[in-house]
Amino acid sequence: xxxxxxxxxxxxxxxxxxxxxxxxxxxxxxxxxxxxxxxxxxxxxxxxxxxxxxxxxxxxxxxxxxxxxxxxxxxxxxxxxxxxxxxx
Amino acid sequence: xxxxxxxxxxxxxxxxxxxxxxxxxxxxxxxxxxxxxxxxxxxxxxxxxxxxxxxxxxxxxxxxxxxxxxxxxxxxxxxxxxxxxxxxxxxxxxxxxxxxxxxxxxxxxxxxxxxxxxxxxxxxxxxxxxxxxxxxxxxxxxxxxxxxxxxxxxxxxxxxxxxxxxxxxxxxxxxxxxxxxxxxxxxxxxxxxxxx
Numbered sequence: 080x081x082x083x084x085x086x087x088x089x090x091x092x093x094x095x096x097x098x099x100x101x102x103x104x105x106x107x108x109x110x111x112x113x114x115x116x117x118x119x120x121x122x123x124x125x126x127x128x129x130x131x132x133x134x135x136x137x138x139x140x141x142x143x144x145x146x147x148x149x150x151x152x153x154x155x156x157x158x159x160x161x162x163x164x165x166x167x
Numbered sequence: 168x169x170x171x172x173x174x175x176x177x178x179x180x181x182x183x184x185x186x187x188x189x190x191x192x193x194x195x196x197x198x199x200x201x202x203x204x205x206x207x208x209x210x211x212x213x214x215x216x217x218x219x220x221x222x223x224x225x226x227x228x229x230x231x232x233x234x235x236x237x238x239x240x241x242x243x244x245x246x247x248x249x250x251x252x253x254x255x256x257x258x259x260x261x262x263x264x265x266x267x268x269x270x271x272x273x274x275x276x277x278x279x280x281x282x283x284x285x286x287x288x289x290x291x292x293x294x295x296x297x298x299x300x301x302x303x304x305x306x307x308x309x310x311x312x313x314x315x316x317x318x319x320x321x322x323x324x325x326x327x328x329x330x331x332x333x334x335x336x337x338x339x340x341x342x343x344x345x346x347x348x349x350x351x352x353x354x355x356x357x358x359x360x361x362x363x
Contacts, residue, residue: 094275099265103345107326127277131266134284138352141293142320145301147190154207158185158214159178165218166176 093121098128102135170230174221185214188231191322192238198305198313199242209245213238228331235318235332265349282356297355304354308347315340316347 093101098121104110105118122129172180192213196206216237224233272278285294292298305313305321314333318324324332330340 094271095277096264096266096268096271096275099349100345102265103341103348107341109326109341125276127280130283131281134352135348137284137286137291137293138348138355139320140291141298142301142305142316142351143323144290144292145298145321148193150186150189151207154211155182155185155189158211159182161215162176162178162181162218165215166174166181166221167178 093117095121095125095128098122098125099131102132105132106135106139170221170224170226181218184217184230188234189214192235194321195235195314195317196238196242198317199239199310200246205245206242209238209241212241212245216241229328231324232328232331235324239314239332239334263346265345267353284352284355293355297358300355300358301351304351305347307354308350312343312347312350315343316351319344320348 098118101110101114101118105115110118122132169180169184173184189210192210193206196209196213197203200206200209213234217234220237224230228236266281270278270281285297286292287294293301305316308316315329315335318329318332319326326337326340326344329335330337333340335343
């Protein structure tokens with residue numbers, strides 16, 4: 080294992096324009112280790128990008144909280160009846 | 168075992184299966200075809216196919232993946248003549264940045280701090296006002312982006328399973344999700360007032 084800063088030197092430091100393109104992979108945990116190190120180094124020093132990432136987290140969390148469409152009881156009854164007819 | 172109960176004609180097992188997946192199926196169907204009426208038809212056809220196909224299900228994928236694959240195939244067939252149904256293969260090789268390039272200075276840093284989305288401090292989610300606009304923003308995406316963000320973020324299906332459901336490569340799934348989220352953010356941003 081090489082020292083992180085050595086590997087780091089092989090790349091230019093991450094800038095904001097690149098950061099925003101890596102956010103989805105970062106949140107999915109699919110960034111390669113070296114990219115994740117660069118990503119988090121930039122995150123620690125850039126308020127704009129920290130805010131962007133936080134907003135994206137909230138956005139994804141909020142999408143997951145959107146309520147499902149309510150069940151359609153008539154359709155549900157029809158499905159159960161179809162199940163009885165076809166499998167009963 | 169759920170599958171065995173379903174095959175044996177256990178109505179309660181089927182009712183539970185419908186309760187678990189029907190809402191998500193309707194949501195995904197709506198992302199794939201142009202009208203609510205067509206989406207409802209597609210979901211109903213899907214359930215009938217599920218009932219008929221239980222004996223042939225081989226368990227190579229999860230039951231959920233199998234059901235959603237039936238839905239996607241139905242939607243593509245039924246929606247083939249609909250403007251909303253676009254082949255997924257025509258994928259975005261063009262560069263479409265997540266954020267408008269004019270937001271960045273020449274050196275690639277933010278020209279000014281990016282606008283923040285209003286949050287609700289108690290829940291840690293977006294503000295109720297922004298949340299009320301989420302589905303509208305999703306609805307304006309391209310069909311392929313809409314299907315992916317619906318499955319990943321609204322329904323909460325893991326990436327790998329979404330690839331299987333939609334016949335997407337892992338890379339394409341990531342690009343579509345990334346663009347979709349960025350566009351939804353951009354759609355919400357004017358609502359909070361752009362700074363700078």
